[in-house]
Amino acid sequence: MIRFSKSLAGVSLAALMMVASPSPALADDPVGDRSAQAEAAAFEADRADILAMAGDFRVSFDMKETTPWRADYEPIDAKVSGGFESVRVIEDTGRKIVLQHLLVVGSEDNPFIVKHWRQDWEYEPEQILVYNAPGRWVLDDVPEAMRKGRWSQTVYQVDDSPRYAGWGQWETTNGVRRWRSNWTIRPLARRDATRDPVYDHYVSINRHQPFPGGWIHWQDNTKSKWVDGEAVPYVQESVLNTYTRYDDYPVSAADEYWEATSQYWAAVRAEWEASLSKTGGIVIEEEASTGTVISGDLLQMGTDIAKGEMDTNAAIAKAQTLIREGTGATRTAASTEQGSDAGY
Template identity: 65%
Template sequence: MNRLKTFLGASLLALACTAAPALAHPPIAAAQADATFEQDRADILAMAGNYKVRFDMQESTRWDAGYTPIDKKTSGGFESVRVIEDTGRRIVLQHLLVVNAEGKDMVIKHWRQDWEYEPTRVLVYADTNTWKWEDVPEKMRTGRWSQTVYQVDDSPRYGGWGQFETQGGVRRWRSNWTWRPLARRDAVRHPVYDRYYAINRHQITPDGWIHWQDNTKLGRKDGKLVPIVQEYVLNTYTKFDGYNVKAADDYWAATRDYWAAVRAEWDRVAKEKGGIGLQEEAETGTVISARLMELADNIRTGKTSTAKATTAALKLIADNTRTL
């Protein structure tokens, strides 16, 4: 009998240990959410600033025996991250990339990240040229934040929801599994894969912050999505003021009203059309991306007014999106 009790006890313990990973992210109690809300906000807002950025990308494990992983790629630059909206439960961060070309500093409006506390739904990448609304399970909303990432023209790229957590003394925000379209660095190579399935992490460091991605790259074979290769991406943002920060701020001061109108139009289309249906191309992202960016540059250089550029931009978005 004692041996039976010992066996049953060990078996139940083993089952409990096996089941533990499924409970890694259980629902959050309201009291716990209230206790960490301000720290969550502080961590998101801490990503704003001026940075030297290093992008490390490495295809590692191949899942397709016929595929050869590409060599590790490292690049970098300078990036200004600005808070352009903060309502308490919603924070919007705009990235502005500063590059030097032929001795002249240029500013490229880069990606944007929108954070929303306890969201009911998130705009996610659903399939080729398609972004749809996805409900966040009701029991998983309390205490969690969604992060929606937008491309250089403010069209959507990917979205997900997750929680801030501390493990091993390190605090981070970790997303659920999210689908993503190919980044331009991959798309221009026309690889055998056509999308990513990924987990996204953001962590504040003493020197700035890191953005860590775990990407499974998938492609279609015989009509089915299959994994091709695993990729690990670590983007490191280190606090740094030794570049032309003024160029980034001047660009944003000149174009922010235009981009606010563009953001509002994308939001309107997403709500009224059930998401965003929009053609993409490898070289530019969306088919209207280059023109939307050009209109902003024309405002900055005085070639056109904000009002005229905005009218043209809104028409481009309306004409090139479809109802889902």
């Protein structure tokens, strides 16, 4: 189980960011005035970059602890892994784009689909859903001066529960397009949480950048531990996930899975949203392998639907109950090995 200082539960996000980083939690300066034509052109260019993250990919996950911030800490060995991932646009309203990642594992003859992470992009948001404390995500205001011309990215875990969120501007620097987030606080990824390390959360800058033939997701993570309400840094980590367009794997298996389960997962997303609307946040116990204590059950029901072994409506009813009972309650559940060690 991921452990944090109990004193953190009542600390505001603004206070967290003050102890997590000596600099303001803002990224860049406010977007300056520009003509309506320039504004529209920038908006369409941003949308094109976001939508270009959809497709079929060979993915490499390159994770390396670099600089230790304490004399008594020894960085762990670098880890490089990979896989195949299909990314699908499941919602596009113009100002909001939702991308669902589907991890394809197994063999050519017997592929297995893991519903992976999800990223929601929203233009000029007023609020984002941020990680605030162990097992708790809250709505936080985006500074009014930093909304214009910017997009938020909210990342969700494999069971559609929240993981982290940030906001930033798509821009061209030295001829290279990029989106860079503000500082974000996020729970440990599976690759770390399952090891029960000394640190217990990340403070991160998140970047997305297109390149010819794909895109990269680059994270600059300060691995830290809450001690008496203060974030103590242990080590810096660089995570570079590279998505290279490639379709010589069972792509059809990913689409068949999504066709069979999309109604179920839409209901799961709606139930998380309902919980958020009722309380202004999400509270649920974390679990090292998959993120939350109900994640294993939610994932398994998706697999059972795809195999024709469970009725969609029955799965939806059970998922709704799990989310309603799990949010705001302290529960335990068995660990599951479904998931990925990717640094999303």
